Amino acid sequence: MSDTLMTIREMCDAFQVTPRTLRFYEAKELLFPKREGQKRLFTRRDRARLKLILRGKRFGFSLEEIRQLLDLYDLGDGQFTQFARTIEIGRERLAGMIRQRDELNEAIADLEEQLRWGEQQLEDIAPTRRAS
Secondary structure (H helix, E strand, O other): OOOOOEEHHHHHHHHOOOHHHHHHHHHOOOOOOEEEOOEEEEOHHHHHHHHHHHHHHHOOOOHHHHHHHHHHHHHOOOOHHHHHHHHHHHHHHHHHHHHHHHHHHHHHHHHHHHHHHHHHHHHHHHHHHHHO
16 A cells, blocks of 8 residues: 555455444544545555554454554654553453453363263163154
């Protein structure tokens, strides 16, 4: 993507999002497109921010967390604070995802055990059912 401005349609095509999504992110003050009348024009910075927003959403960050992280960009510390806070939140999110995965693995194992038990019960009663 070049340094040129992109229309809402071009942004939608490039990032596989809807116009409604872009307007929503703009309303949440995550994106700041230039306006020419009713037309929204997105800058290179908007594209970079959208890429980070979508990545954050994929990792389960809340929009408020994403907004706070994006706002740290302009602190003038070479993005040190932004990177440090992103890593901190990312580690918290990773720990939560690992907990969820472990809980899901446990639930899967429990369900598999219950299904085996149920199948055994069916086998045990099947001969008596056929005899009737």
